[in-house]
Amino acid sequence: MKLDKIRQDIRGLSDGKIFLNNAGSSLMPSIVVDSMIDYVELEEQVGGYEVANVNAEVLEEFYDETAKLINCKSSNIAFATSATDAYAKALSSIIFKEGDVIITTVDDYISNQIVFISLQKKLNVKVIRTKNLSDNELDLEDLENLIKEYNPKLIAVTHIPTNSGLIQNVEAVGKICKQYDVLYLVDACQSVGQMVVDVEKIGCDFLTATGRKFMRGPRGTGFLYVSDKVLDQNYAPLLLDMRGANWTEFDDYELFKTAKRFEHWEISYASLMGLMQATKYANAVGMKNIEDYNKKLSQKLRRNLKNIGFKVWDQGNNLSSIVTFCGPDGDLENIQKVLKNNNIFFSVTYKNSALIDFTNKNINGIVRLSPHYFNTIEEIEKVSEILKNSL
Missing domain, CATH: 3.90.1150.10 (Aspartate Aminotransferase, domain 1)
Incomplete structure (x- = not known):
């Protein structure tokens, strides 16, 4: 470097x-800030629609660069306004019923823990946390036993907790989830941009990240990875808009094929431009x-x-x-x-x-x-x- x-x-x-x-x-690289300022100044002159049209190809690079960053296809990537936004959209695509089980860890992020408790309160979903071993690593044997006992709807693991330096063994969890065919959600908020994150090796169905932390992008940005398996099974956020589906009949719609179905139509394109430049910068280094x-x-x-x-x-x-x-x-x-x-x-x-x-x-x-x-x-x-x- x-x-x-x-x-x-x-x-x-x-x-x-x-x-x-x-x-x-x-701290953002200057190219991130400059690209956003240039974009907004152009919006000031000709309006947001025209600027988005002129910059369509450049904006699309966000999906290519992010796919390169985490080893997937651009069709697996959705822009989000934060990691929490991405996480909520992933969760909302899963139809939880009373008695369904979510298995998570004692080290999952505070906002994730709160949303699990919210699901528990509102939908009577059961939340179970795996044990840690004496060295603070995940007890994978306990996780497997819990899966056998409860047949969970979802496994959710934070890759790196915000409150400690621990890197949780998300790849080993992914192998267990694949073995038992359980949906797997990874919060990579603190790991993306800090270290190599490879969704193929992790084996997750969803992965969420933010722009403002180790990615060195602007606040109000993030992304969601959605696996081909999940897309093929027509998972989509609970509250769709025209970015996610085509209105085909008076009372029906057809989902778009890519992870963009998890986006909303109205976003800050200047912010997306900034995160694209930040991702491109990280890939170049x-x-x-x-x-x-x-x-x-x-x-x-x-x-x-x-x-x-x-x-x-x-x-x-x-x-x-x-x-x-x-x-x-x-x-x-x-x-x-x-x-x-x-x-x-x-x-x-x-x-x-x-x-x-x-x-x-x-x-x-x-x-x-x-x-x-x-x-x-x-x-x-x-x-x-x-x-x-x-x-």
Whole structure:
């Protein structure tokens, strides 16, 4: 990777900040921002319809670049306004009945847990969470036993939780789902853009992602992957519009063939343009290059924090670029103050966002640093030294 060029492409680094909140909302490359500004300025002059028509081929590149990113076909990709939007549309395409079972994990994202509970309250769907092993990895034997016992309608797993560095074994889960022919939904909100994500290897039916995190795209963007199997079985969101189907009879419609049936007709095309450019940028750098470098950064940071004396809360055999920690006595406030005073960008996660995980860890919150491929080893060392001096 040409790190100097990558950093030059980020105007947001010009004020000397150290940006380590990529798991929240990352810094966009200049081409992403410029493409969106140009698009909106053209809309100002000739209107949105005309601009969309003129840029139709370029906008279509979003589907090609995203397909390249996760190893599928462009027909499997739908644009979404967020990962949550994509997740809700995937769930709404599944006709849940009273007594149906969803199996998920204790480490699934807060919004996913809430929507499962909502389905439980409104439709009497049963939600069951798999066990974790002593090393915090998924208990795959328990998952298989639960499938045999409950014959679930859906298995849902978050690839990387927002509240820890854990990378869950989504590929192994996919093999079990295939064996028992169970629908499989993966939340890849924190993994897409950070590491190689291959839907063929994962074997999922749905996969959701956001643009604003490690993809380095604009807020208000994301995408949904839908497998050929699901498309062929005519799954579609509960609330369709003319983007999803052709009105063929007074009281009937015909679904369109591709995953675009999961979109709505009215979207921000400037935002789609921005996410396309962000995806194209990541593909050009190369996801394997990004993943390998991110591992070096996060391993260095995690090791430094432990050596200094901070309590690092990332547990698992395979850890990501999300590094979670607190002071030796559980302190968060002093760490936040020191980071803010030194122009270091970070985030904090509290217990209400990771209720099960933080209850099991007996903590109320963590500071989260999430380096990405535009960061340098020198920045990691500088942050480590600043935190060391704060103790």
